[in-house]
Amino acid sequence: MAAVAISDSLVLRTVLGAPMLFLVSGHAVLRAIGVRTTSVSEHLVYAVGASLAAGIAGGFALNAAGFLTPLGWAVWFWTVTAAAALVAVRRDAPDRPAWPALPRLPLGQGAALTLAVLVATGAYALAVGDEATYREFKYTEFWMLPSPNGEPGLLTVGIRSAETRAQRFDLEITLDGQPFAIFRSLTIAPGDSWAREIPVPVLATRQTAEARLYRPADSRLYRSVSTLVPRI
Known part of the structure; x- marks a missing residue:
């Protein structure tokens, strides 16, 4: 104790x-x-x-x-x-x-018992090591939201990594389907976060903003989020 x-x-x-x-x-x-x-x-x-x-x-x-x-x-x-x-x-x-x-154990039985104890101990040690390094879930959080203060013309885009190693991302933002902002080679380490406030034009009509996260390593779309831009 x-x-x-x-x-x-x-x-x-x-x-x-x-x-x-x-x-x-x-x-x-x-x-x-x-x-x-x-x-x-x-x-x-x-x-x-x-x-x-x-x-x-x-x-x-x-x-x-x-x-x-x-x-x-x-x-x-x-x-x-x-x-x-x-x-x-x-x-x-x-x-x-x-x-x-x-x-009193014969020499052969004693050797076999000793070997069994060593094998069991080694297996247990390997299991403990695997358990310490095993992570059931590995993922990257990705979000885009209007300003938390309700301020028009601002969107917050964020990335948080829960991966097992650092990842490199490309971020593309579109406004009503048209390219609006691009961020290249964002390297996010495990446990780190990246966030930016993106100013967007405020119109009287409804606009849809979409953010797409790519991993250059495999050139595939990794995450995609969207939100409505607050109107005047």
Whole structure:
């Protein structure tokens, strides 16, 4: 809990949190409810299953409490483990060992088990890396609106990037189908915005302004928006 509260180190949180998440909490729960196992492998399977069950229950509880954060998870597993340990201390017989005796594995089985652990750890590390870099949505916002103050003769054109890398755009504005303004090679980085106020002539008749956004890389129309120009 202290490591999560005072540090943002992913390595430290993983080293301290993984045993609590996958083993320690489940072991404490098994001891508390009095589950007896005959081998360390059986105990490990039960402990991992109980730890995952505690984690699932914690997800529901923390979500309902609005505390679904790293600190919330640390508090949850600490509470579950401490409470289960207190119950286990009260009910354990003095001659009951804390862990079943470790079996002796043949060299081949030990090597296979070690390889399986390494493969699982590597797969998990790759999954974490992919999740950190994956973005489900990547897009560019594009809009054209009359002046927010209601001032006639002004249109606001804007671009906001939520892409994964910088994009270059060409912007063309037409007024009643006739070319009116052109902006070339607008480079927008992820998270950045570009906006301009475009003065247009004010007439007594209705006018339609249209803005088209192109990507020069593929010479295709990327976005298109339009609006009515306020009349006198």
